[in-house]
Amino acid sequence: MNENEIELKIQALVDGELTGREAEELRARIETDAALRELRERLTAVRGLMAGAELPRTLPESGDFHWSKIAQGIEREEREAKRLAKPASGANGWLRWGMPLAGVACLVLVLSLQQTTLPDLDILFGDGHELELTADEIDVMTFNTGDDAMSIVWLDYSIDLRQDSLQLWLD
Amino acid sequence: MPEKPAYSSAEEPQLVEWAKAGDMQAFEELVARYRDRIYVRAYSIMRNEDIAVDLSQNAWVKAWQRLEQFHGEASFATWLSRIVTNLCLDELRRQKRARMDSIEAMEETTGPVENRMEMETVDPIEGLSREELRERIDAALAKLSDKHRTVIVLYEFEQFEYKEIAEKMGTSIGTVMSRLFYARKRMAGLLKETLKRDGLIE
Numbered sequence: 001m002n003e004n005e006i007e008l009k010i011q012a013l014v015d016g017e018l019t020g021r022e023a024e025e026l027r028a029r030i031e032t033d034a035a036l037r038e039l040r041e042r043l044t045a046v047r048g049l050m051a052g053a054e055l056p057r058t059l060p061e062s063g064d065f066h067w068s069k070i071a072q073g074i075e076r077e078e079r080e081a082k083r084l085a086k087p088a089s090g091a092n093g094w095l096r097w098g099m100p101l102a103g104v105a106c107l108v109l110v111l112s113l114q115q116t117t118l119p120d121l122d123i124l125f126g127d128g129h130e131l132e133l134t135a136d137e138i139d140v141m142t143f144n145t146g147d148d149a150m151s152i153v154w155l156d157y158s159i160d161l162r163q164d165s166l167q168l169w170l171d
Numbered sequence: 172m173p174e175k176p177a178y179s180s181a182e183e184p185q186l187v188e189w190a191k192a193g194d195m196q197a198f199e200e201l202v203a204r205y206r207d208r209i210y211v212r213a214y215s216i217m218r219n220e221d222i223a224v225d226l227s228q229n230a231w232v233k234a235w236q237r238l239e240q241f242h243g244e245a246s247f248a249t250w251l252s253r254i255v256t257n258l259c260l261d262e263l264r265r266q267k268r269a270r271m272d273s274i275e276a277m278e279e280t281t282g283p284v285e286n287r288m289e290m291e292t293v294d295p296i297e298g299l300s301r302e303e304l305r306e307r308i309d310a311a312l313a314k315l316s317d318k319h320r321t322v323i324v325l326y327e328f329e330q331f332e333y334k335e336i337a338e339k340m341g342t343s344i345g346t347v348m349s350r351l352f353y354a355r356k357r358m359a360g361l362l363k364e365t366l367k368r369d370g371l372i373e
Contacts, residue, residue: 008348011355015326017333042290046355049362050327055309059210059227060220066206066228067199073232074195 010036014043100142100151107153183247191238198238202231205248209255215324216259218313226262230255256329260339263317291359299371311361319354326351 001009009026012018018026030036059066141154178186178200189197209230213223233254234241241250299307312320318340325331325339333351337344366372 004349008345008352011352012333012348015333039290042292042359043355045292046290046359047327049304049308050323050355050358053305053308054211054215054324054328055305057207057211057214059206059224061224063203063206066224067202069228070202070231070235071195071199073228074235077232077236 010040100153103153213255226258290356291363311358322350323354
């Protein structure tokens with residue numbers, strides 16, 4: 001241990017932060033070293049002076065004024081929290097919920113128009129057939145975040161592709 | 172529902188319960204009881220009246236928002252004191268960033284020279300009242316750098332352990348020990364200087 005390390009260890013001992021065998025060894029060393037003993041006494045004295053020495057002060061503004069600022073701060077924070085939690089209304093609300101729904105409708109339309117053949121099953125759709133998917137056959141999840149003005153839509157349309165059921169369905 | 176007694180005569184735990192239930196008047200009474208104490212802690216760390224007032228105010232707003240988290244493990248005053256101390260440490264970090272000084276860059280650059288200073292002996296002075304001594308200690312604290320004053324306030328007044336201070340200040344326990352040692356040496360030197368100047372010691 002160099003000198004600086006010993007000083008810090010003695011301080012830790014005075015502060016009660018050094019315990020166990022290490023503390024015992026240091027205590028024994030201090031007893032045989034006058035300089036270390038003196039340092040321990042000085043640190044103990046400074047510590048004694050500092051204990052409870054925080055100077056009392058009075059808030060430099062009236063209690064009523066201080067409270068009014070705190071109350072305003074609380075009100076402001078609560079307003080902000082409500083604003084973030086509140087669902088959008090009016091045009092914002094339409095944009096938030098209407099846009100994803102419109103997106104879903106468009107996707108369903110595009111999918112039903114494109115899906116004229118099912119290649120793996122050799123089933124040809126006649127002119128009179130349309131592939132329609134009902135809401136029950138499509139799992140839709142939407143996620144909206146007002147902060148980022150972003151909407152995400154997940155579509156999962158897993159129809160029963162067994163030939164018999166599909167044929168039945170087409171008929 | 173039982174009628175509430177006057178807030179000013181209510182016990183602290185009762186006021187806290189009422190405040191938790193949304194009673195602003197109960198919270199106002201808690202503010203009235205502890206506003207000076209919270210301000211003192213903020214001032215001890217920041218040494219700036221305006222900043223200390225602002226941080227005290229913010230601490231009360233945060234306390235209101237987090238009342239549900241207070242379960243009475245420590246006293247309400249201690250809990251509040253922790254909140255304002257954390258806000259002060261955040262503010263010091265913000266100020267350091269603003270000065271383009273990272274905390275790590277502020278590491279004990281002057282340590283080796285300062286550590287060679289002798290630790291002065293400062294005994295309690297006869298004839299000096301506790302109040303006078305406090306004022307001298309306060310004046311000495313004001314002369315310390317932010318990092319040294321903060322470590323003294325956290326250890327001596329806030330009664331954190333080394334490990335807690337290290338966590339709060341985002342540094343190592345070794346650095347905390349080193350800063351505390353230097354801060355104490357400097358405090359002892361400054362106190363001795365002022366006492367000598369006033370002829371209280373030779």
